[in-house]
Amino acid sequence: MKSNKKIIIAAIAILVVVGVGLWATGSLETTSTNLDGQxxxxxxxxxxxxxxxxxxxxxxxxxxxxxxxxxxxxxxxxxxxxxxxxxxxxxxxxxxxxxxxxxxxxxxxxxxxxxxxxxNKVVLIVPKDSSSNISSFNDLKNVKGHIAIGDPESVPAGQYAKEALTNLGIWDDVKPKLSLGTDVTAVLNQVAQGSAECGIVYSTDAKSTDEVKVVCEAPEDALKTPVxxxxxxxxxxxxxxxxxxxxxxxxxxxxxxxxxxxxxxxxx
Known part of the structure; x- marks a missing residue:
């Protein structure tokens, strides 16, 4: 009887060691659910x-x-x-x-x-061949053309843009110049194609194309809400x-x- 117990205990120990080894090497699925066809x-x-x-x-x-x-x-x-x-x-x-x-x-x-x-980060962008003197968000007060941002009613990037411009005290100055995009990609395209003099997008969007260049990030004190x-x-x-x-x-x-x-x- 004692011998049988020793054999059973040894077998269990082997199974545990093998199971741990499979789990550590990734050979054992971490989920028992079959996802095939889902x-x-x-x-x-x-x-x-x-x-x-x-x-x-x-x-x-x-x-x-x-x-x-x-x-x-x-x-x-x-x-x-x-x-x-x-x-x-x-x-x-x-x-x-x-x-x-x-x-x-x-x-x-x-x-x-x-x-x-x-x-993510919120950044100010201009077309890659732009010769404008825009170097900061505050310079947007002097922009003559369109400023592209996402529609603040539905686009988070636009909501962040409005928050930054409001906290900087220039929202009322730039509002008449705004061209609202349906999403951040639309804003990026407006600037890349030159239909907007500048725009406010996420840092990741600006990095997705060489048709625009980043002027600066939104000042930390201008954006209270983390992205x-x-x-x-x-x-x-x-x-x-x-x-x-x-x-x-x-x-x-x-x-x-x-x-x-x-x-x-x-x-x-």
Whole structure:
């Protein structure tokens, strides 16, 4: 009897050691759920498009070959409205807390998955061949042409721009010159194409093209609200296991390194 007990104990010990080894090497799946055939509808701020399309979605689909990720990009305010009106979304990543908080207050977010994830910077840009004398946000008072910003009613980048211009005491001066974009990509394009003399976008957007150049960052005392990108699973997700796996994947080192490559900072 004692001999049998020793054999059983030894067998259990071997299984534990093998299991730990598999887990450490990544040979053992971290989730017992089979995600094959599941789909993830991603609703993400327009400023995230390049990072997702070029790198992160292909990386995730390679890691989970049976899962398909379908992205929808727009301003965070537009995405909020679409989700409120029935957009089939599994994961939402906003360029500001305002839109995420609104959906959470309406009971549409799985709050256990809500993560304060990325940070960005707000910058002033001009066309790459611009000869203007703009060197600071305060110089916008003297601009003769159009100043492109996102629509503050729905675009977080526009809300940050309005906050900075208001805190600097120049909002009333620049308001008549504003050309409002439907999202930050539209603002970037206005400046790149020269239809606006300058514009206010995220640092990551300015880095995505060589058609514009950065004049300066928004002064710290002009922007009281940090530019935070939260991400969460929608409560009514049709494939919540895959959606949660996607949000967990975003928080791995390999995914964070991609965001950093595109100019984002990881929120700690």
């Amino acid at each position: 789909e993830i509808n991603l609703a993400a701020a327009a400023s995230l498009k390049n990072a997702y399309d070029n790198d992160l979605i292909p990386m995730f689909e390679e890691k989970y070959p049976g899962v398909k990720v379908t992205p929808t990009y727009a301003s965070s305010g537009d995405l909020q409205s679409q989700i409120e009106n029935g957009l089939e979304a599994d994961v939402f990543m906003s360029a500001a807390n305002k839109q995420m908080d609104a959906l959470a207050d309406e009971g549409l977010i799985d709050n256990s998955t809500n993560v304060q994830f990325l940070e 935070i990108y939260p991400v969460a699973v929608l409560k009514d997700s049709k494939d919540p296991d895959a959606a949660k796996a996607f949000v967990e994947f975003l928080q791995t080192k390999e995914a964070k390194d991609i965001f950093v490559k595109y100019g984002f900072t990881i929120h700690e």
